[in-house]
Amino acid sequence: MSFPSISKLRRKRKPDFEESGVLLENAVMPNDRCAYVVGDIHGRNDLLLPLLDRIVEDAAHRSKPHTDLIFLGDYVDRGGMSKEVIDTIIDLNLPDINIVTLNGNHEASMLMFMEDPIRNRRWLHYGGEATLRSYGIEFSFGEVEEENIQSAATALSKAVPDRHKKFLNSLVDSYSVGDYFFVHAGVDPSLSLKDQKPRALYWIRDEFLAHEDAYEKIVVHGHSISKTPEFKSNRIGIDTGAFYSNTLTCLVLDGNSKEIL
Numbered sequence: 001m002s003f004p005s006i007s008k009l010r011r012k013r014k015p016d017f018e019e020s021g022v023l024l025e026n027a028v029m030p031n032d033r034c035a036y037v038v039g040d041i042h043g044r045n046d047l048l049l050p051l052l053d054r055i056v057e058d059a060a061h062r063s064k065p066h067t068d069l070i071f072l073g074d075y076v077d078r079g080g081m082s083k084e085v086i087d088t089i090i091d092l093n094l095p096d097i098n099i100v101t102l103n104g105n106h107e108a109s110m111l112m113f114m115e116d117p118i119r120n121r122r123w124l125h126y127g128g129e130a131t132l133r134s135y136g137i138e139f140s141f142g143e144v145e146e147e148n149i150q151s152a153a154t155a156l157s158k159a160v161p162d163r164h165k166k167f168l169n170s171l172v173d174s175y176s177v178g179d180y181f182f183v184h185a186g187v188d189p190s191l192s193l194k195d196q197k198p199r200a201l202y203w204i205r206d207e208f209l210a211h212e213d214a215y216e217k218i219v220v221h222g223h224s225i226s227k228t229p230e231f232k233s234n235r236i237g238i239d240t241g242a243f244y245s246n247t248l249t250c251l252v253l254d255g256n257s258k259e260i261l
Contacts, residue, residue, distance in 0.1 A: 021213065021214025021215050021216055021217075021234070022179045022214060022215070022216065022217050022218055023214055023218075023233050023234070024218055024231060024232065024233050024234070024235075024236070024258070025233075026179070027178070027179035027180060027217070027218045027256070027258075028178055028179055028255060028256050029177065029178040029179070029180070029253050029254060029255055030066075030177070030178050031255070032064060032065045032066055033064055033065070033066040033067070033068070033177060033178065034059070034062055034064045034066075034067055034068070034252065034253060034254040034255075035067070035068040035069075035070055035177060035178075035180070035251075035252070035253040035254075036055045036058075036059065036067070036068070036069045036070065036250055036251070036252055036261070037070045037072065037182060037220055037238060037250065037251040037252075037253065038051065038055075038069070038070070038071050038072065038238075038248070038249075038250050039072055039222045039238035039239045039240060039242065039248065039249045039250070039251075040072065040073070040074035040104065040222040040223065040225075040239040040241075040242060040243075041071070041074065041075050041079070041085050041242060041248060042074055042075075042076070042077055042078040042079045042082075042106070042127065042242055042243035043075075043076060043077060043078055043079025043080055043081045043082040043084075043085055043127075043130060043131070043134065043243060044079040044081065044085070044242045044243055044246075044248060045079075045081040045084040045085045045088055046081065047242055047246065047247075047248040048085060048088055048248060049088065051248055051250055051261075052088075052092070054250075054261055055069065055250060055261065056094065056097075058252065058261060059096075059097065062254060064254070066098065067096065067097045067098065068097070068098045068100060068175075068177060069092075069094065069097050069098070069099050069100065070100040070102070070175060070182050070220075071089065071099075071100065071101045071102060072102050072104070072182065072183070072184050072220070072221065072222040072223075072238070072239075073101075073102040073103050073104025073105075073106070073107060073171070073184035073202075073222060073223075074104035074105070074106045074107070074184065074222060074223070074239075075089065075104070075106075075107065076106050076107060076110055076127070076131045076134075077106040077109075077110070077123075077126065077127025077128055077130055077131050078126075078127035078130055078243040078244075079130060079242070079243040080130055080133065080134060081134055082130065082131040082134040082135075083131075083134040083135050083164070084134070086164050086167055086168075087164075089101060089167070090163060090164075090167055100172065100175045100182070101167070101170075101171050101172070102171060102172055102173070102174065102175065102182065102183065102184050103171035103172065103173055103184060103198075103201075103202065104171075104184040104185075104202065104222070104223070105184065105185060105202040105203050105223065106123075106126075106127060106128075107168055107171060108198075108202050109122075109123040109126075109128070110123060110128065110131060110168065111168055111169070113128060113153055113156070114153050114156055114157045114160075117149050117150055117152065117153030118146055118149060118150065121149050124139065124141075124149070124152075125141075127243075129141070131156075132152060132155075132156060135156060135159040135160060136159055137152060137155045137156055137159060139152050173196075173198055173201050173202075174193075174196065174201060176193070176217060178253070179217050179218055180217055180218050180219075180220050180253060181193050181215070181216070181217040181218065181219050181220070182219075182220045182221075183196075183201045183219060183220070183221050184201060184202055184221065184222055184223055185200070185201060185202055185203055185204050185205065185208070185221060185222070185223035185224070186200070186201075186204045186205070186208030186209070186219060186221045186223065186224075186235070187200060187201065187204065187208060187215065187219055188200040188204060188207070188208070189207060189208060189211040189213070189215075192216065193215065193216050193217060203223075205223065205224055208221075208235075209224055209237075211234070212232075212233065212234065213234065214233070214234050215234055215235075218234065218235060218236060219234065219235040219236075220235070220236045220238070220251065220253075221235060221236070221237055221238075221239075222237070222238060222239035223239055224237055224239060225239050225240065225241040226239065226240065227240065227241075227245075228240065229249055229251065229260055231258065236251060236258065238250075238251050238260075
């Protein structure tokens with residue numbers, strides 16, 4: 001399968017939910033719950049491991065009955081340790097924490113490449129070659145003939161452990177708790193949150209970033225890189241470009257508080 005261009009999403013009439021949406025300053029978590037939200041990791045297991053230690057330590061001090069650890073997707077590509085990142089998340093042993101793993105456009109693209117490599121060869125150009133290397137597969141952009149691309153996909157399918165495939169196929173499109181809606185890329189502003197389509201949740205950028213009206217909930221997302229976390233009236237963006245900036249961001253939501261760990 002392949003996703004149509006996000007530019008095909010069209011703005012419709014102003015939805016009714018914008019008249020009574022939630023603004024960031026008023027957004028709250030349930031009293032008995034807090035959430036830790038991790039932005040795009042992109043193969044930086046060296047940043048993920050110490051961040052997880054800090055999350056566990058911070059959660060112990062808050063002592064909430066219910067704690068969510070939410071990963072916003074894009075675990076693979078660009079950085080050099082995609083395989084190790086997936087291993088780390090799968091192996092997490094946090095019995096008191098609810099772990100939520102969202103699907104990102106890079107995971108979706110990786111699966112599509114293994115399914116139909118020729119049609120989805122673009123994955124190689126926006127970080128996929130780093131994922132190939134992390135699974136022990138060498139690929140040169142000087143050898144982009146269809147035969148070599150097909151061989152790389154076949155080798156990747158064999159090299160990816162079954163538990164990694166199970167992980168990639170079990171990722172969820174979105175998650176919601178309190179006044180927050182968590183997703184990888186963003187949402188189509190013309191649709192209510194319950195009516196969103198995967199192509200927008202994984203890929204949308206400009207239409208979502210430019211939208212200033214309220215949604216039913218505050219949208220917490222990654223996908224679009226910013227130097228520092230973005231706190232807007234209707235959204236929070238926490239992709240700080242870990243693969244090149246060395247900064248992997250975690251947002252902590254507790255009551256009315258919105259903090260960066």
